[in-house]
Amino acid sequence: MPLFDYRTVSKPFEWDNLLVEIGFGRGDFIIRLAKENPHKKIVGFELSGISIEKLYKRLKREGITNVYFTRIDAYWGFFLLFRDSSVEKIYINYPDPWFKKRHHKRRLTNRENLYIFAKKLKEEGSIFIRTDHYPFVEHTLQEAQELGCFSVETGELTVEEPLTKYEAKWLFQGKKLYKIELRKVAEPRTNFKIRGIKEVQEVFPIKVEGDINLEKVIGKEYKLSEGVYLKTFDLYEGQRGYLIEALLSEEGFVQKFFFEIRKKKTGWVVDISKFSEVLRTEGLQKAVNLVAEELVKP
Ligand SMILES: C[S@@+](CC[C@H](N)C(=O)[O-])C[C@H]1O[C@@H](n2cnc3c(N)ncnc32)[C@H](O)[C@@H]1O
CATH class of the missing domain: 3.40.50.150 (Vaccinia Virus protein VP39)
Incomplete structure (x- = not known):
């Protein structure tokens, strides 16, 4: 490799x-x-x-x-x-x-x-x-x-x-x-914060029931927690549902990817698109959770 x-x-x-x-x-x-x-x-x-x-x-x-x-x-x-x-x-x-x-x-x-x-x-x-x-x-x-x-x-x-x-x-x-x-010659000392990110085994998709409001999550900026920011861009319609282009910055570690919003028999599933190459992190899961929450807001 x-x-x-x-x-x-x-x-x-x-x-x-x-x-x-x-x-x-x-x-x-x-x-x-x-x-x-x-x-x-x-x-x-x-x-x-x-x-x-x-x-x-x-x-x-x-x-x-x-x-x-x-x-x-x-x-x-x-x-x-x-x-x-x-x-x-x-x-x-x-x-x-x-x-x-x-x-x-x-x-x-x-x-x-x-x-x-x-x-x-x-x-x-x-x-x-x-x-x-x-x-x-x-x-x-x-x-x-x-x-x-x-x-x-x-x-x-x-x-x-x-x-x-x-x-x-x-x-x-x-x-x-x-x-x-x-x-x-010794271990380094710090009087400043050391930035870090946490990898996770899996980023779980989130299911949402009922109608969704895509306008709520397009072209938006969110603060997910201290040092973690999400920006969303355009929406694309695909065969299985929608794709939303997004950028996530976790303590300065930046990833570009697509959310996929898939239609199910009842409701929708919010996920990271399989075609997006990402490091699976805690911040990414927070981003999926947030988009799922926002989508169902009236
Ligand atoms: C001026 S070039 C020197 C290249 C080579 N070391 C040489 O001596 O010819 C500086 C290189 O460092 C890379 N670089 C700058 N900051 C970096 C970082 N934080 N992590 C990895 N590479 C970095 C740049 O992409 C660039 O190719």
């Missing part, structure tokens, strides 16, 4: 001493890592679908079988897939090409991300970061300090180290490249 679907794969992984690359882009680095460590399991997380496709083709072409990768935000990848202390090394290369103040919350090395990375690292495990942007180094060190769990080393990248094609080119052009190592 080199390319896997985090929604359906059995979790958390049983493996130990994992090497992980976050944001592998073209894949040069992760491929080298896989070749240099043929007996280790390498996991890659990416947000870009094009990068996922490219890596899939390159791994196949080169016959590499020890890289496991999926399209997911790294925070949720770590949260959902890894046991505590099961990761040996994490690599983050040139993560933030548009480093701006307003992107502060989304940065890969914000304290919340570093917290979840640190939890999953084994003791003495490290996060290796490379960047061409000095303010990113400063930001990362500040955030890391908040957690009190890392010993830190920083420096400039030199030609003596293993480099990707682009790094070699940049150094040749006289560009400064920086490296950071955050080594886990």
Whole structure:
């Protein structure tokens, strides 16, 4: 299963001493890592679908079988897939090409991300970061300090180290490249809330009796509980009933899917469409329950 679907794969992984690359882009680095460590399991997380496709083709072409990768935000990848202390090394290369103040919350090395990375690292495990942007180094060190769990080393990248094609080119052009190592020496401390979602075995369909009022649930926004929001869009008529396009955000974990509202002999059933690929979560069940309740309101 080199390319896997985090929604359906059995979790958390049983493996130990994992090497992980976050944001592998073209894949040069992760491929080298896989070749240099043929007996280790390498996991890659990416947000870009094009990068996922490219890596899939390159791994196949080169016959590499020890890289496991999926399209997911790294925070949720770590949260959902890894046991505590099961990761040996994490690599983050040139993560933030548009480093701006307003992107502060989304940065890969914000304290919340570093917290979840640190939890999953084994003791003495490290996060290796490379960047061409000095303010990113400063930001990362500040955030890391908040957690009190890392010993830190920083420096400039030199030609003596293993480099990707682009790094070699940049150094040749006289560009400064920086490296950071955050080594886990203690458990991370927090004085902030850690976001989480809960997977469930099954999301149960809900039966409603009598007439339904579809207008009640189209183009609406709902707060289901603290941090859980549902937005509904258009309605489509199908052979078995109706489909409603929806977006659910649980603590920032976003899923797009369709509700299916099926006609039964007496009444209707509200369900998640079988064609929607979703991670089954508590929030999804809440969303089904809410739509069922709303539909029967006069
Ligand atoms: C500037 S590119 C660098 C790619 C590659 N590491 C390199 O050195 O050429 C940053 C990559 O990180 C990915 N990325 C950014 N934030 C991410 C996140 N939270 N989770 C997973 N991937 C992420 C982006 O999709 C993008 O492909």
